[in-house]
């Protein structure tokens with residue numbers, strides 16, 4: 001399909017509620033404009049990657065050319081220096097054009113965001129600060145040289161939900177750290193150069209405080225990618241299973257010093273919201289497609305459908321949800337900080353829930369309001385419908401877990417228990 005209708009819609013403040021009214025810095029404007037230069041090509045490639053369940057390699061070549069693999073690498077270390085909100089804006093715009101590119105790009109950038117300013121604000125010993133400075137410079141250097149980092153945490157257990165320590169182990173030897181374990185849904189598997197793996201230090205009684213965050217080179221002996229990849233949606237993420245069998249990595253593989261991950265996870269809850277922008281941009285894309293389709297502005301559509309009151313009503317309902325989601329998005333992405341208040345933390349869960357669920361609801365409504373021909377595979381809508389369903393399944397903040405935390409948080413004060 002010719003996706004050039006996106007050029008008009010991406011830029012039109014009337015039709016596009018994306019950043020209308022949101023204060024943007026010069027850097028944010030510039031980065032969004034750069035995404036727009038490449039976006040239509042990504043939108044057109046998305047059909048093939050969805051059909052084949054193949055990785056959008058050419059889009060990553062573009063991201064390299066744009067310097068975006070260093071998007072969240074601090075400026076003083078050679079990167080673009082996007083902070084959390086800037087990252088969120090850019091990621092939502094990438095997803096507007098290609099959601100699987102945004103979904104996987106999230107994994108790459110989280111490795112940089114989590115190890116930059118956020119760690120500097122935590123309590124580290126002088127030795128930990130020194131080793132962290134050294135290690136991250138090494139990994140940021142890889143990113144700036146065009147290396148792609150993935151972030152496989154999930155193990156099919158409660159570990160990624162924060163219920164217990166990760167089953168993947170890291171055992172210290174004279175030769176370095178020996179890693180063993182299995183990660184499911186390793187997005188970018190077979191396409192990343194490094195896997196940012198959460199694992200547990202091999203001690204007598206491991207707890208979550210023994211969590212380690214290690215960068216494992218994809219070509220290290222003992223690393224393998226196994227299993228099929230034929231899912232409902234987000235097919236271009238190529239999220240196969242990663243096996244680590246006696247993989248030896250040096251001390252410099254530590255993306256965070258020992259014991260720091262758990263501090264970060266409890267003090268910076270918003271760090272688990274880096275995937276949210278992907279589903280926000282996707283919802284906007286489905287909405288814009290529906291508007292363009294009903295106005296007969298999409299290629300191969302000659303019949304206008306906008307004059308029917310039920311279509312107008314359907315679009316209006318989508319618009320209302322989109323506005324609600326963007327309002328929360330803009331507020332919550334501006335609240336990223338160390339030790340946010342209880343209200344800010346609860347709002348973050350509400351934002352995550354809203355965007356992940358509304359994304360699927362907006363995409364579903366778009367299929368209904370546009371009608372039968374719109375769900376044929378020459379249009380992007382049926383793919384958006386499938387892709388959007390994945391958002392609320394993502395640990396650690398699935399839609400269900402967000403509701404659990406909101407419900408408990410509303411009914412119990414801090415530390416309050418029933419006798």
Ligand SMILES: Cc1cc2nc3c(=O)[nH]c(=O)nc-3n(C[C@H](O)[C@H](O)[C@H](O)COP(=O)(O)OP(=O)(O)OC[C@H]3O[C@@H](n4cnc5c(N)ncnc54)[C@H](O)[C@@H]3O)c2cc1C
Pocket residue numbers: 107151152153154155156157158159160161163184185186187188233234237239390393394395396398400401404
């Ligand atoms: C397209 C796609 C790409 C993905 N990419 C990645 C990736 O790159 N990296 C990555 O780490 N993961 C990735 N994931 C995995 C994702 O984050 C989840 O881990 C995965 O969807 C969970 O599947 P499951 O069947 O194990 O889920 P579930 O069974 O829902 O959850 C697994 C476990 O979590 C706990 N749990 C679930 N719900 C609750 C609850 N309400 N309360 C308490 N505990 C609960 C339980 O112990 C449960 O056994 C991806 C998923 C998809 C769909």
